[in-house]
Amino acid sequence: MGSYDVTALGELLIDFTENGTSAQGNPVLEANPGGAPCNVLAMLCKLGYKTAFIGKIGRDPFGSQLEEALLETGIHTAGLKKDETVHTTLAFVHTLAGGDREFSFYRSPGADQMLTTEDLETDLIKNCRIFHYGSLSMTDEPCRSATREAVAIAGQANVLRSFDPNLREPLWHSLDEAREQISFGMRHCDILKISDNEIRWFTGREDFDEGAAVLQKEYGIPLILLSMGKDGSRAYTKGGCRVEQAAFVQEHTIETTGAGDTFGACALYYVLSHGWHDYSETELKEMLAFANAAASIVTTRKGALRVMPSKEETEHFLNQNIRG
Numbered sequence: 001m002g003s004y005d006v007t008a009l010g011e012l013l014i015d016f017t018e019n020g021t022s023a024q025g026n027p028v029l030e031a032n033p034g035g036a037p038c039n040v041l042a043m044l045c046k047l048g049y050k051t052a053f054i055g056k057i058g059r060d061p062f063g064s065q066l067e068e069a070l071l072e073t074g075i076h077t078a079g080l081k082k083d084e085t086v087h088t089t090l091a092f093v094h095t096l097a098g099g100d101r102e103f104s105f106y107r108s109p110g111a112d113q114m115l116t117t118e119d120l121e122t123d124l125i126k127n128c129r130i131f132h133y134g135s136l137s138m139t140d141e142p143c144r145s146a147t148r149e150a151v152a153i154a155g156q157a158n159v160l161r162s163f164d165p166n167l168r169e170p171l172w173h174s175l176d177e178a179r180e181q182i183s184f185g186m187r188h189c190d191i192l193k194i195s196d197n198e199i200r201w202f203t204g205r206e207d208f209d210e211g212a213a214v215l216q217k218e219y220g221i222p223l224i225l226l227s228m229g230k231d232g233s234r235a236y237t238k239g240g241c242r243v244e245q246a247a248f249v250q251e252h253t254i255e256t257t258g259a260g261d262t263f264g265a266c267a268l269y270y271v272l273s274h275g276w277h278d279y280s281e282t283e284l285k286e287m288l289a290f291a292n293a294a295a296s297i298v299t300t301r302k303g304a305l306r307v308m309p310s311k312e313e314t315e316h317f318l319n320q321n322i323r324g
Contacts, residue, residue, distance in 0.1 A: 004076065005049040005272055006162075007128040009150050010037035010137045011112040012055045012070075012080070013089035014062045031062070033069035033306065034091060035112075036134055036166045036261050043265035043294065043308040045074040049272060052124045054079035054150065055137075058088035058111040069306065079121040083111040105171055109140065116142045117149045125150050126157040130191075130268055134166040138181040139173075151188050160276055163189035164264055167198050175201075186219045191271065193264035196228045212236040223279070225267050225291075227260050233292055235284040243281050245288035248296035248321050259295040262308060266291035293318040 015034030018027050041051040053075050057063035059082045066088065070077050089110025094102040107113065115137065125131055131154035137147040154161050163185040172178040182202060186192060192215070196208065203211035212224055216238060224236040232247040270287040279287070297309040297317055309317070 003050075004052045004124060004128040006041060006044050006130045006132055006268060007052045007054065007079070007124045008037035008041050008132040009054040009079075009115075009125075009147060010134045011035040011089060012038055012053065012057055012066050013091055013107075013110065013112060014066065016090065016092045018093075018095060029092070031065065033066050036136070036164060037132060038070065038073075038075060039261035039308075040132055040164075040265040040268070041075045042073045042306070043262050044269060044272075046308045047265075047269045047311050049269065050076070052076040052079055052128070054115070054119075054121060054124060056081045056083055056111045056113075056115040056119065056143075058083050058086055060087055062088040062090070063111065073306065076124075079124045081115065081119045083114045086111045086114050089113075103168060103170065105168070107171065112137070113140045113143045115146045117146050120146055120150055120153075122153055125153045125159065128154075128159055129272060130160045130162050132162040132164070132268070133185065134164045135178065135182050135185055136166060136168060136171060138184070139171050139178075144181070148184070151185075155188060160191065160271070161189045162191040162193070162264075162268055164193045164260070165198050165202070166260075167201065186215065186221065189219075189221060190276075191223045191225070191267065192219075192221045193225045193227065193260070193267065195260055196226065196231070199226060208234060209242065212242075223267075225264065225288075227263050227295070229259075233263065233288045235279075235288055237278060237284070239278050241279070241281055241284060243284040243288060245285055245292055247292055248317070250296055250299065259299050262298045263291045263295040265308075266294045266314075289318060289322075290314060293321070 012035040015032045016029040019030040020028045044051050057066050089112045090106040092104040138144045165182045199211040203214040205211040222238045226234040232245050234244045294314045
């Protein structure tokens with residue numbers, strides 16, 4: 001299969017997003033390819049890296065649409081499995097005033113939950129530079145065991161592990177269970193990408209620096225990346241480095257879908273292109289500025305997976321806005 005820069009495991013689903021109103025006054029829904037892990041991979045493909053996905057879809061028209069989207073984006077699909085009886089997972093995304101979103105999931109079960117340890121193409125995990133995973137693949141069995149096995153295989157192969165909790169409350173049986181599984185994810189990662197609402201929920205601290213200190217003390221994560229939406233982002237290292245970078249707020253923002261995934265992907269891009277080491281403040285600022293710029297561009301577009309910005313576009317945007 002060759003080697004990959006980043007292999008990601010997790011959910012691949014259809015995001016139904018509102019796109020206007022019909023002549024009869026009904027909302028028109030657009031079927032967008034979705035799922036955080038593949039959004040991350042799509043951005044990395046745009047930045048010139050070789051990526052592979054491990055996950056499960058249904059053998060149905062939506063599954064076919066998703067497989068085509070991955071192939072079109074350049075994500076390798078050797079690890080994509082098809083369930084014969086369970087349908088592809090669907091999510092309905094309702095955009096609120098201000099661009100935030102509410103999710104309704106049709107997933108009881110959905111094909112993404114049916115990934116088993118036997119389904120894992122282990123070469124994709126062993127032969128990559130970074131293995132990326134989230135928590136949605138840990139909500140239920142058999143996918144929870146498959147995720148844990150994949151995380152262990154990556155660890156044994158000395159592959160860097162990147163984790164994004166990506167909390168979606170409706171998908172968990174209880175928030176206690178979510179906490180337990182997300183704690184597992186944090187215990188085994190080298191890079192943590194976490195959002196402002198997730199760090200507050202998980203640590204119980206309103207202050208982000210205090211929250212990051214709680215995570216460092218408990219898990220000793222080498223690099224924590226905190227996305228704060230309009231308030232920008234921060235990076236914290238185990239060595240005590242803390243850097244903050246302002247967001248590039250745009251008037252043309254439509255929705256925030258995929259912005260966090262784009263941000264996370266750009267941090268992984270920085271690691272891939274600069275090597276894994278204890279980054280300086282200057283390096284972390286450079287990492288966050290590029291990541292914030294790409295995330296800002298994505299908020300002006302519908303969907304995520306198919307509309308990721310290129311390296312040139314992101315650098316041009318960054319140069320214009322820093323000079324401006």
